[in-house]
Amino acid sequence: MANDLISKNRSGSGYALWRRMSELKAGLVGLAIGLIIIGGALIGPLLATVSPTDFVGAPFDPPSQDAMLGTDFMGRDVLSRVLHGGTQILGLSALATVIGVLIGTLLGIVGGYLKGRTDDIIMRLLDVAMAFPQTVLALLFISIVGPKSWLIAILVAAIHIPQVARVMRSVALRVSEEDYIRYAEAIGVSMTRIITREILPNLTAPLMVELGLRFTYSIALIAGLGFLGLMADPSIPDWGMMVNENRIGLLSNAWAVATPVLILAVLTIGTNIFADSLGRSNRGMPSGPADDPKDDEKLSAGKTLETNSDNAAGEIRG
Amino acid sequence: MVSSPMLRFTIRRVFLGALTLLAVCVIVFAATQILPGDAARAVLGRNATPERLMEIRAQLQLDRPMIIQFWSWFSGILTGDPGQSLVNGMRVIDIVYPRAVNSAVLLVLTFLASVPLSIALGVIAALYVGRVVDTSLSVIALALAALPEFVVGILLILLLSTSLFHIFPAVSLVPPGSSVLQNPIILVMPVLTLSVVCFPYLFRMTRSAVLEVLASEYIEMARLKGISTLRLVFLHALPNALAPVVQVVALTLAYLAGGVVLVEFVFGYPGIGQGLLDAVVARDIPVIQLTVLLLATVYVLLNLVADLIAMLLTPKMSARQWQTT
Numbered sequence: 001m002a003n004d005l006i007s008k009n010r011s012g013s014g015y016a017l018w019r020r021m022s023e024l025k026a027g028l029v030g031l032a033i034g035l036i037i038i039g040g041a042l043i044g045p046l047l048a049t050v051s052p053t054d055f056v057g058a059p060f061d062p063p064s065q066d067a068m069l070g071t072d073f074m075g076r077d078v079l080s081r082v083l084h085g086g087t088q089i090l091g092l093s094a095l096a097t098v099i100g101v102l103i104g105t106l107l108g109i110v111g112g113y114l115k116g117r118t119d120d121i122i123m124r125l126l127d128v129a130m131a132f133p134q135t136v137l138a139l140l141f142i143s144i145v146g147p148k149s150w151l152i153a154i155l156v157a158a159i160h161i162p163q164v165a166r167v168m169r170s171v172a173l174r175v176s177e178e179d180y181i182r183y184a185e186a187i188g189v190s191m192t193r194i195i196t197r198e199i200l201p202n203l204t205a206p207l208m209v210e211l212g213l214r215f216t217y218s219i220a221l222i223a224g225l226g227f228l229g230l231m232a233d234p235s236i237p238d239w240g241m242m243v244n245e246n247r248i249g250l251l252s253n254a255w256a257v258a259t260p261v262l263i264l265a266v267l268t269i270g271t272n273i274f275a276d277s278l279g280r281s282n283r284g285m286p287s288g289p290a291d292d293p294k295d296d297e298k299l300s301a302g303k304t305l306e307t308n309s310d311n312a313a314g315e316i317r318g
Numbered sequence: 319m320v321s322s323p324m325l326r327f328t329i330r331r332v333f334l335g336a337l338t339l340l341a342v343c344v345i346v347f348a349a350t351q352i353l354p355g356d357a358a359r360a361v362l363g364r365n366a367t368p369e370r371l372m373e374i375r376a377q378l379q380l381d382r383p384m385i386i387q388f389w390s391w392f393s394g395i396l397t398g399d400p401g402q403s404l405v406n407g408m409r410v411i412d413i414v415y416p417r418a419v420n421s422a423v424l425l426v427l428t429f430l431a432s433v434p435l436s437i438a439l440g441v442i443a444a445l446y447v448g449r450v451v452d453t454s455l456s457v458i459a460l461a462l463a464a465l466p467e468f469v470v471g472i473l474l475i476l477l478l479s480t481s482l483f484h485i486f487p488a489v490s491l492v493p494p495g496s497s498v499l500q501n502p503i504i505l506v507m508p509v510l511t512l513s514v515v516c517f518p519y520l521f522r523m524t525r526s527a528v529l530e531v532l533a534s535e536y537i538e539m540a541r542l543k544g545i546s547t548l549r550l551v552f553l554h555a556l557p558n559a560l561a562p563v564v565q566v567v568a569l570t571l572a573y574l575a576g577g578v579v580l581v582e583f584v585f586g587y588p589g590i591g592q593g594l595l596d597a598v599v600a601r602d603i604p605v606i607q608l609t610v611l612l613l614a615t616v617y618v619l620l621n622l623v624a625d626l627i628a629m630l631l632t633p634k635m636s637a638r639q640w641q642t643t
Binding site for chain 1: 334335337338341342345346349460461463464465466467468469472473475476480572575576577579580583594595597598601606610613614617618621
């Protein structure tokens with residue numbers, strides 16, 4: 001209770017207000033950067049004047065009038081491949097993020113609301129899942145089954161689930177203690193209705209943060225797989241794959257590597273800034289993830305770094 | 319009785335770790351069983367001749383029941399004889415071991431380079447919270463935390479190994495038979511990349527841990543008594559911020575056990591990650607199995623160490639809290 005008063009006090013002071021606004025501004029900048037690149041990747045294929053698979057010159061030609069960013073290792077137009085190269089990465093990342101956050105949120109809410117045995121079982125399973133080196137196991141499965149798009153989406157989503165569930169559980173746990181939930185239970189509102197109508201709307205803010213974070217992380221993972229040459233269809237242009245294909249020609253046409261790398265860098269930085277500032281501005285709100293004094297204890301108890309929104313995309317990627 | 323809940327926590331945690339490792343073994347083994355069709359055929363691909371198929375089937379013991387196959391593989395791992403490579407017939411351990419040593423060199427150097435620097439910068443940021451130093455370091459950390467490992471590596475190559483500044487070799491080529499330590503220059507870029515990748519986690523955790531300590535009453539008391547900043551940091555703030563910091567160090571190293579794969583691939587560094595990718599391309603199952611198992615063991619052990627260190631450094635934790643962790 002005292003904590004509530006303090007945080008309200010703090011957010012009322014001029015400095016805090018300024019801070020919050022400046023953070024939101026940073027968040028808007030991040031969002032704008034992300035949207036520009038995502039939008040560019042979506043309409044990119046329409047803007048390209050040359051086909052990404054046509055041979056327009058010798059391998060690794062430097063930029064010229066015909067090919068503004070030069071040619072790649074097979075003499076294809078780099079600009080056109082860059083314009084086409086985001087669709088697959090962003091599509092798969094979005095899919096993996098939505099699946100992972102959806103399932104993670106459901107598990108978290110069910111655990112946090114029902115508590116007791118159900119909660120125990122869910123949390124134990126998540127502990128075990130988090131004790132696995134997920135990236136390495138994902139590599140194992142991709143190497144055995146072969147690089148299939150559905151497999152990549154599922155594996156990346158599975159990596160997100162335990163972490164999302166932990167965060168959402170801690171928020172759901174707190175929301176479920178609120179008086180209006182008690183009231184709803186007392187007048188006999190059904191459980192599904194309580195979860196969907198009362199709890200879920202209160203989780204919107206942390207949900208947005210998770211979506212932003214997980215999307216950043218998905219892009220990093222999936223671009224990494226493309227870089228390793230583990231994408232489903234090598235004929236589809238892909239930013240991650242382009243970096244690997246063209247790095248032997250770094251000295252002849254550095255643009256073939258620099259362009260996709262810079263796009264990936266700017267995109268992930270943008271989405272991360274957005275998620276981070278969203279997480280920060282949530283503090284002081286009733287359902288903000290970092291407003292709980294217990295979070296600090298959890299942090300030093302050390303199961304996870306997730307509960308602290310100070311760690312936007314700063315969590316250890318297993 | 320302080321030690322009893324601690325002891326119980328330790329036992330539980332070690333037990334969970336052992337269970338996880340066993341589960342990893344089963345998954346690694348099971349993964350080879352879901353190979354579509356005959357594993358031997360999948361391994362040989364177009365090079366399948368009837369004789370080679372028979373040979374590989376015998377080697378993989380595909381004709382025996384699955385549980386026996388698992389047991390013979392598992393006991394081989396335990397006794398230090400995990401079989402032979404399907405590609406060149408070398409003992410798997412002779413392939414994986416030298417590469418693991420190279421990767422360990424990389425990790426130790428990264429540890430030595432990034433941990434002290436990141437912690438020092440974290441303390442500085444906490445001391446000057448809200449000032450320019452803090453804000454700029456925090457923005458840099460936020461940006462770096464977002465970048466995929468290979469993007470960091472390639473950006474560093476673009477910056478330090480091409481026309482811009484041609485300082486360090488972009489590729490970590492090692493003549494066969496010689497150690498990476500004989501060519502220290504090739505270690506610079508991979509270590510730098512891994513350090514940059516680790517920096518945000520270490521920095522942010524140190525900063526917030528020190529900030530939290532600095533806000534406490536006894537620090538205020540010490541300040542009122544006129545203690546010097548250096549004494550304040552080294553005698554009061556750091557020791558009390560140690561638990562989360564040490565823990566995040568262990569977790570960062572655990573994360574690196576997976577992160578090396580990409581960074582080694584960027585620089586062609588002859589480590590375990592590059593070896594794993596080579597084995598994946600060649601479908602050399604025994605090598606894949608042992609490598610994944612090794613990386614998983616390092617990961618699980620370091621996570622275990624992180625939890626135990628956190629427990630030892632936070633004795634004020636109540637038994638109830640440990641039980642729920």
